Amino acid sequence: MLSGCVSTGTTQSAVSAGEAEKITEEITELARQWGRVPITKDMDHLKRILADDFSLVTPDGNVIDKEDWIALIEKGIKEKTNTFTSIEHPVFNVRVYGKNFAVANGVAHTVGKDKDGKSFSRKGRGTAVWVRKNGTWQVVAGHSSRLE
Secondary structure (H helix, E strand, O other), rough: EEEOEEEEEEEOOOOHHHHHHHHHHHHHHHHHHHHHHHHHHHHHHHHHHEEEEEEEEEOOOOOOEEEHHHHHHHHHHHHEEEEEEEEEEEEEEEEEEEOEEEEEEEEEEEEEEEEEOOOOEEEEEEEEEEEEEEEEEEEEEEEEEEEE
């Protein structure tokens, strides 16, 4: 669940407040679906929203590309590394900088069991840079860090 959704409006752009709100809603929904991929296993959604030149800075400081990120998620699903029962985003903010550019960040809280059946509850913070390419919003860069 994404709550606390905030748009700071027309930050450094000529986008109207109404258009900024519409973009915020679009990105919020796309991000909600992205965050739930470990539960829904909707890899097609992930493949659609990650740009071909996507890169992610992981919590341990490594930089991975789209192919590596998708492989990592698919491996976790296949090997049942973790079984997620809940994925929530209690804080999620979108800053719209133009019709084709926005930055989102927030906090994710995941709950589930690891491959040994041990329960976990984890929190992390992430940032995603969104660019609209040919009418479709995609993430070109991201950063993730652990909070607990």
